[in-house]
Amino acid sequence: MIQKILNPRNLLFSISIIICIFIITGDAISETDPLPSWNDRSVKNYIIKFVETVTNPESNDFVKPEDRIATFDNDGNLWIEQPLYTQLAFAIDRVKAMAPDHPEWKTTEPYKAILEGNYSSLDKKDLLEIIATTHSGMTTEDFELIASAWFKTSKHPKYKRSYSELIYKPMVELLEYLRANGFKTYIVSGGGIDFMRPVTQELYGIPPEQVVGTSVVTKYELRDGKPVLIKMPEIFFIDDKEGKPIGIQKFIGKRPIFASGNSDGDYEMLLWTTTGPGKRFGLLLHHDDAEREYSYDRKSHIGKLDKALDAAGKNKWVVIIMKNDWKTIFPYEN
């Protein structure tokens, strides 16, 4: 045996294999902090402990890679949602861009208010109307181009930066950490699916097919003999509240083992996730950082966090306190 190993050819081969292993595992051995933007507090430790447990084949709580499904809300959870939902900021900019072709808007509400910059008077019905106006009547491919272009030119009122820069760095690290541990990461958002998909790969490393969201009816039509899909001004599916577990079932067909949200709209998704069998993780982000970002919860019209916050204790959901848990918030800070 020893002789066989010491045979020059075998020895060379053995050394090569050892070097192979070293090259392949080198990165893992020199592993550094997977969540550098998170302060070393209990939330970070709970997350790491959970991931280490469900990926450990020796553990009773081991979960097979194909069942490691993690779902993330988007607005106020992966990207900013104050002072207006990002998609609403987009719709307002679209109304302004489309106004020259609609002179009647100067005297018709809610367009008049928007063109005059009075967003505070807009109610829910107005918002649905301008979303319908600005998100329909074009092909899915044309809408994709419009949305992609907007992210490059948009400017947030507080930060004076593009909305694509206003994503939460700690959450992007968390997504990467989960994927590095065999999780499949999904967005499950009340926002428009066609609005998010053009940018989720670049912003979060999440491909279009892993985005679940609210959508409008789409119509198949032939134009010059070629099929196109037209976005219609009619809701097909609302992926919010009860719609989240329903959307997860429709699109993914598996119950997540990890869910992350920041508002009452995520309550049902968190409950659906954490009441399943085996080890589960519910994560709730509490925005309390008025200085670095925004502070809002129970009384907010956008991203209201009330019922879900009350339910966190009973359901053992882990609550992120932005002020204490996040070392940095946006990627541009480093």
Next chain:
Amino acid sequence: MIQKILNPRNLLFSISIIICIFIITGDAISETDPLPSWNDRSVKNYIIKFVETVTNPESNDFVKPEDRIATFDNDGNLWIEQPLYTQLAFAIDRVKAMAPDHPEWKTTEPYKAILEGNYSSLDKKDLLEIIATTHSGMTTEDFELIASAWFKTSKHPKYKRSYSELIYKPMVELLEYLRANGFKTYIVSGGGIDFMRPVTQELYGIPPEQVVGTSVVTKYELRDGKPVLIKMPEIFFIDDKEGKPIGIQKFIGKRPIFASGNSDGDYEMLLWTTTGPGKRFGLLLHHDDAEREYSYDRKSHIGKLDKALDAAGKNKWVVIIMKNDWKTIFPYEN
């Protein structure tokens, strides 16, 4: 430079790397026929040529791995659909299993006809009714167990084998071949999404999240404080004809570069796929093998292939002639 390479440490390292490469690529070098159940005819060669072209980084028709989306119809394309759709055979068996709890069915159509074995009298309305009756009123998780169990005990009238054995081996090889070349393979079927998902991983290597299909409305409900999803007797989405490109857009958000079907229900999916920019592949299966399987096309009530067959030439869709192109049909034959 030469001296650097000849330095004993570097030399050992270089040799190791070469051996590493050899070990890693060894399998590829000794590659055998990826489609052994296909006869060496033009269809097989067209498929291989297409895959080699779009995966060749030197080619103008190279497609990035993330855009290598392939969609497959299921009924009559991956599994058998004659003399009755597999899902209909399931629904009929369910009516029989549920009959003891429904004594009124003995005298009520269409249940009476089914319990007496008269399937030929059933029209489309009857079919929708028995599908609604047998596919709703339970949680999604309970339905999954019922469907999984049925596949194990079911028996096909011609082959006297379980329906899970009556899948097309050449197509399973094609799915594997595409995946080995970086494609993401999807089912896009008019059949029920919840009926297919419990078995697609085992039968085809396709996970639940890559199955697009027809679905019913699902209701979120609390039972003993825990959420459940209930299947309702109401259609949510029909994934057939125009519904296929629409479903693809909703679920995947990318246009496929490869689509495979066998009936007029696949016409729009094939057209949507093959009219996109760049190199595309449309594949149409023609059942003409009455001896080994079934022979049917333009006049068939199930899997009617008429309009799509006429359109194949103009759109350069490749037509599989089952009798000539397939060496074996079912996995158990080998």
